[in-house]
Amino acid sequence: MDTTPRPLIATADAALAEELARLAAAAGAPVGVVSSADAVLAAWALAPVVLLGADLAPALVALAPSRRPGVLLVGWAPAPGGAFRDALLVGAESVVELPAGGEQVAELLTDLGEVGRPEGAVLAVVGGSGGAGATTFACALGQVAALAGPALVVDLDPIGPGCDVVLALEDAPGVRWDSLGTASGRLSGRSLREAVPRRDGTGVLGWPPLPCALDPGAVREALSAARRGHDTVVVDLPRHGDLVHETVARATLTCVVVAPTPSGVASAARWVAALPDRSRVGLLVHGRCPDPARVAATVDAPVLAVMPPQRGLAESVDLGLGPVRSRRGPLARAARSVLATAAPRAVAA
Numbered sequence: 001m002d003t004t005p006r007p008l009i010a011t012a013d014a015a016l017a018e019e020l021a022r023l024a025a026a027a028g029a030p031v032g033v034v035s036s037a038d039a040v041l042a043a044w045a046l047a048p049v050v051l052l053g054a055d056l057a058p059a060l061v062a063l064a065p066s067r068r069p070g071v072l073l074v075g076w077a078p079a080p081g082g083a084f085r086d087a088l089l090v091g092a093e094s095v096v097e098l099p100a101g102g103e104q105v106a107e108l109l110t111d112l113g114e115v116g117r118p119e120g121a122v123l124a125v126v127g128g129s130g131g132a133g134a135t136t137f138a139c140a141l142g143q144v145a146a147l148a149g150p151a152l153v154v155d156l157d158p159i160g161p162g163c164d165v166v167l168a169l170e171d172a173p174g175v176r177w178d179s180l181g182t183a184s185g186r187l188s189g190r191s192l193r194e195a196v197p198r199r200d201g202t203g204v205l206g207w208p209p210l211p212c213a214l215d216p217g218a219v220r221e222a223l224s225a226a227r228r229g230h231d232t233v234v235v236d237l238p239r240h241g242d243l244v245h246e247t248v249a250r251a252t253l254t255c256v257v258v259a260p261t262p263s264g265v266a267s268a269a270r271w272v273a274a275l276p277d278r279s280r281v282g283l284l285v286h287g288r289c290p291d292p293a294r295v296a297a298t299v300d301a302p303v304l305a306v307m308p309p310q311r312g313l314a315e316s317v318d319l320g321l322g323p324v325r326s327r328r329g330p331l332a333r334a335a336r337s338v339l340a341t342a343a344p345r346a347v348a349a
């Protein structure tokens with residue numbers, strides 16, 4: 001007998017139970033159904049998710065269950081006024097009104113396999129100056145991190161070469177920013193992971209052929225789902241724009257790719273100086289650099305690695321292999337150093 005705890009549908013409203021069971025079936029999640037507050041309490045601690053019907057919520061509140069994550073209070077729209085108070089009292093994450101909120105329920109159920117998975121690290125990569133090699137390095141990080149676990153490269157630069165192009169995934173089918181632009185509700189980590197173009201563990205969330213506008217809410221939602229569904233999320237960050245500081249604030253580490261020329265170092269220093277918080281910023285010096293300590297002092301951030309240029313890069317990209325062709329090349333080495341700082345789990349043995 002399968003004794004794996006199942007998500008719990010808790011309602012005495014037959015139509016609500018039927019609708020929730022339909023959503024669970026669509027998400028491929030077997031569920032248990034109970035119709036009394038006592039039965040909810042009995043299953044409360046073990047069920048990975050509880051979909052608590054608004055009809056049973058007052059009776060459950062009276063039983064004062066302990067707090068637990070993964071509870072949604074679900075009812076037909078419009079939710080009764082007391083539903084929000086009940087949701088607070090049982091510690092529900094939100095009140096979902098059906099049928100409109102069905103997607104949120106489905107996404108939560110789809111993400112069940114991800115429960116217990118730690119959130120992935122987010123590495124933002126930005127060029128200290130134009131053409132420093134940021135996009136190339138972001139893609140290299142995605143390739144190297146994928147050797148240890150699922151990785152996603154998120155392309156936030158609408159006028160870069162396209163991470164999908166660098167990774168030879170531009171013709172691969174899958175979700176791009178134009179289809180996520182209107183995402184509402186909670187996007188599941190698994191859905192995003194399975195929807196983006198991907199090869200060998202490296203996925204890419206990139207642009208459609210004609211760049212579209214990005215809604216900051218959709219970007220936030222996508223980054224959050226990306227973390228839930230991947231061990232490592234790499235963001236190719238433009239140097240300017242609304243999303244830059246917010247993304248840096250959310251990142252585990254921001255890696256600034258610096259050209260070790262006077263102008264390259266000066267531009268990187270100005271970019272870093274404009275950040276509200278510089279505590280999780282490190283530098284990747286791209287090019288021969290006799291004095292990395294001086295670069296660190298000028299930019300006021302630690303040098304994580306010095307990376308010589310990689311020979312044969314254009315050929316490797318043209319062949320559809322992405323920037324990392326060999327695990328011993330400069331890009332792979334530098335990627336391992338940076339991952340070791342920000343995402344030790346993502347460095348394959």
Ligand SMILES: Nc1ncnc2c1ncn2[C@@H]1O[C@H](COP(=O)(O)OP(=O)(O)O)[C@@H](O)[C@H]1O
Binds near residue numbers: 136160161309313314
């Ligand atoms: N590690 C590297 N070794 C050699 N050439 C590189 C390297 N990284 C980038 N380049 C080259 O530099 C140019 C700009 O790279 P790109 O990654 O698009 O920079 P950015 O995103 O900072 O503007 C490209 O022509 C690319 O092939």
Ligand SMILES: [Mg+2]
Binds near residue numbers: 127134
């Ligand atoms: Mg770029």
